[in-house]
Amino acid sequence: MSLQEAIAADSVNELYSLIEQDENILDHGSQGPFPNTPLHVAAEQGKTKVAMEIATLKPPLARKLNRGGYSPMHLASQKKHYRTVRALMTLDPELVRVRGRGGITPLHFVAGERGDNGWDNVELLELLAEFLSACKSSIEDLTNQCETAVHVAVRTGNSEAFKVLFGWLKRVHLTRILDWKDQNGDTVLHIAAAEKQPEIIKLLIGYTAVKAKNFRGKTALDIFQENPSGDQDLANRSCRLGRRAITPTLSLSQFFSKELTSFEKCANFFRIPDESARNIILIVSSLIAAATYQAALTPSGGYLQDSSSNSMANSTVVTANSSRMATGRTHGARDSIQRGSRLYGYTMLNSLAFFASIATIWATTFTVEANPLFHIPIPLLCLAYSISLTVQNPQDREVVRIYLAVLAVFCLIAVFCVPVLWRVAYTRVRRQIDATRGCVATFDDRKIQHTWQALLIFIILVTLAYF
Template sequence: MILQVRHSYFHPSSTGKAPRLLHFPPQTMTLQKTIAADDVNELYSLIERDENLLDHGSESPFPNTPLHDAANQGKTKVAMEIAILKPSFARKLNRGGHSPMHLALQKKHYHTARALMTLDPKLIRVRGRGGITPLHFVAREKGDNEQDNVDQLELLAEFLFACKSSIEDLTSQCETAVHVAVKNHNTKAFEVLCGWLKRVNLTQILKWKDQNGETVLHIAVSGEQQPEIIKLLIGYTNVHAKNLQGKTALQIFLENPNRNQDVENRLRRQEHRARCSTPTLSLSKYFSMELTVFEKYAGYFGTQNENVREILLIVSTLIVTATYQAAFTPPGGYWQDSSSNTTANSTVVTTNSSSIAIGKPHHAGNLILSGKSLLVFTIVNSLVFTASIGTVWATAITLYPDTLTVYLSLCLLSIAYFVFVTIEIPKSDKLIAMILGGFYECSLATMLLLPAYVWFKHNRVLSRIDATRRRVGGWLGSEDRK
């Protein structure tokens, strides 16, 4: 008879009761040795003998899975294989409130954390103990030496690049990664975060508040002041924003006896500029207001519905293409030859041996269409063209400034259309050219400048909102701009 030996040890109890005797089957002990050796082949050999090997002890609500062990030891090869076989393990928290990536970061196994990120970038958003995500962790920690600092900053940049939406995750104290970096005086990490926010046009996150109603500027000016961070924040945060104690960043700064004079001057200038602008608008007051013209107009065009927006853009683009082409190939086309026949108002058209009409004076390349017919055709075609251009711009403007290149392209296309139409009109119809020019300029200005003006007025309202933890500007765009 073969006896199976079960390994055991006493687990201390925090309640003062007698310690519990925990038992581990020999397969588990063998798995621990395999993880320690980072031996992938042996791992699969064990799984062939016991297909439930990885599930032993992993059924509890807060298990310490084999992936936790591998990440904690920095055994990247085995960790990657286990994460591939059991993807759910990568998101589970152990009794300490840590995921495998949290454990890898705590032990500075950056290569393991980076490898897990390549399998699933959303692991960067897994909240652990205190709501801390891996992004919060690398924004908080400082390295023990210069190389360690460089590695952590590089990993922070890679996290931001791999999962843009992770910047919006909050801890249990409602802190963003920017709050965490500033609270821990991690200036280098803050520089990385701030530079990235500027590049992806998410600087509004610098205005978000934690559970104490404090922005990163409030934190930077309190306690041990951080002049480098304050200088970077000026211009991107609202100096009039108040925390739950009703204090602005400038008031907190002035209460500090060791304040920096240069920073004080910068804050005062920013405060003066902010005082001259419109007052701050609370989020509740904004919701209580009537809809702005832009919001009404956005709802009218259906731009809050992504499917409707796509249909509008496709149809409008097709109409723009058709009308632009019609300007190049108008009814009747162009004269193929030149004629100096000066017979005025002649209704008789003769032809030469080439069957080319020579009854009216004209130059090769001029429009055959003239008079009232030319006026009606050009007005109708131009009206449809400008209306389609305006529809494309009105649909895309809710995603501004991401669609700035679209706006510039439409402007250049419209100018090209206008120049071509006016040049091709015969000299005998210059009055028509003047009428069409005025009509086209007015219609184009209405279609392009009016939506831009409406958006500008609406954006001024949004810039006044003191939103605690919301990116208000994204409401009227696509559902998820992350």
Template sequence: MAILKPSLAQKLNQKGYSPMHLDLEKKHYRTVRALATLDPKLIRVRGQGGITPLHWVAGEKGDNKQELEELLELLAEFLSACRSSIEDLTSQCETAVHIAARKCNIEAFKVLFGWLKRTYMTEILDWKDQDGNNVLHIAVSKNQPEIIKLLIGHTNINAKNFRDETALEILQANPHGNQDVVKRLRRQKCLARLFTPTLSLSQFFTTELTFFEKHACFFGIQGKSTHEIILLVSTLIATATYQAALTPPGGYWVDSSSSPSANSTAITAHPSGAANGKPHHAGNMILDGWKLYLFTVLNSMAFFTSIGTIWATGIALMSKPFMVYFSVSILSCAYIISLMVEFPEQNEVAAILLWAFFGCSLISVLLLPWCVHGMHIQARKRIDATRMRGDFLESKDGK
């Protein structure tokens, strides 16, 4: 029936349950898997109280060990089949992680926590429910030391709920609180003091723009289509300029000559180099003098600019841009080494100035975007937002 009429699988009965909800309640897990395979969006169908099948599985512990293992496997399959389901909220503004912590379902929480780390979505741990509690607040109020230890280092230790309480304050008010956990939270608070949120979202919007925000266009804050165009053009420029460095105008000498009369053919074919009476060696660039330096500087400026653009755009697109950084670093070093090997050693002063230019260009291209973006991220970490994912300058769907 779900194949012939897919909309039926999303219908709710009078009690507010979908077919998948009912299958979970009756423990028909094979049918649940069949429905999830047929349409992963069924995992996000909200039933009574805004509960989705993912929320339901995250809160269930099962009657025995075998059922618990099956529920955990089903939870992992739900997350893998529908990544965005982790963002769904109940009527209490709770995610699946909130529910697992509130119901003290440690095994389900470990599955959710491990998946969030692998998908770089740990910021969801800082989302707040209708009372302003994030996952750490809930774990502390439920006295769950195992969950608290997992969360330390992955959540804002100084985030406050709507009662103006931090997790540490809630734990200290509990006479049965774990003292080892209290010590860890205090230590984490001291370490995070410089980077903890001190502004609400409304307060942040009233502050002056950061350097990153003022130059957001350069550092890659645009729509998806603009990102693609910038990366495509920058890649083409980097490819063309790198190739131009390997094959400069005029090419290379194919033979050697110690005097201009020793190779009259070369003089005729390449008057720009040999007509001046300069000897040359096979494999040297034919282009020389101020023309060579001008070409090298202009070509290098275009190359490093395109590399810097690729790097800056990669920072904005990826949460972990190390591979982009590593790739552009290797490419930039290869470019400089290729010029060092091919460049004629006839003017030491010009060569020193050229290598100094290369060094400054490489440092500015690789370090400037990283430093500016790092300052921007640290500024954003000072914000204590209720529920917010992604960049504050963009809507949730990236449009």
């Protein structure tokens, strides 16, 4: 039996029998810049078992393009062998990003393809969703016409595929890709307006820059008015939105040529480019914050065990510590044994360490891409710390009240107000920029992930401190 017959029979046993006879059999015909490898043949025929064995034995073959400019996954997708496509994706999710003829990846192909019947269409939509889930970065791949998968879906009128892509972009917070432009300067909204797709336009309103211009100097509103879809409700909404929208006035080069704002200088001052160093700082700061928070709940020396109007009463705890207490002062149960300057010094140093660690966490994770809700728990935690100190030390409340109040207010301003103001300023500037990729800063998932990991570690440590 020949290799072609083994592939046609989808027989793994026959494949290995041939390999035993000739260990280089899979390399025959696989040489050269654009070979039609055995894996290409198996994928095109939908022979999943043999294709998986060949891809396992020879992983580089899965990325090779044949003379037609297609990879094995491209061929399997075109022939609607979806089982084979899924199987290859399990071996290497990055195969979704292999650029073939015209720069088209398997993701682009699936986004622009519609099935011959309802079942095929459902399969394609499921495959599209699986591609996105398996390889998130594939959404940023561009064809030779600088089109994303979203551009392809809208240009081909595949509204169902667009809904899958659009819903996924919202869930992973990557809607900025909707403002990316193709080689003509058209965003997804430009294309939807030109193709008279009111359903897609309604979905895009509120998520895209309606006054961004293409390379012909036209906005999506201009194109929509030139090619009305007949939807009066959409026309009214577009006009209202157009009056409120900010018209981009800066090119990306003009924006980069401007001086840094005070907010940008602040962010650059606190930004730590080294990922490993930032992680270490976050972990150490979280440990310090948890330790100092626990120390505030259990001050040095502990608490008195009873109440008395005389500091020299028959309390063994008071007697043992009578040299450290002012004679004649009253005390109550759960009052701190240390008082006066000692208590004030302990509280001051512990509070400085706590607020310094909180400030370090804030400065290390300060980023415009972070959700503003992240900054809310931090000032609340600072307030809880301040209140706990005044409750734990009622006899010296007046001594520490002003000091802690100033620190708490400072944390409220620094940790909550400043990031919110920065985000407002950043958003306003960004809306004035008309760029091909439509973004100024790169979305950094890892940084946000480490931010939430640090916060989670800190919350766990503080919770354990209570038990």
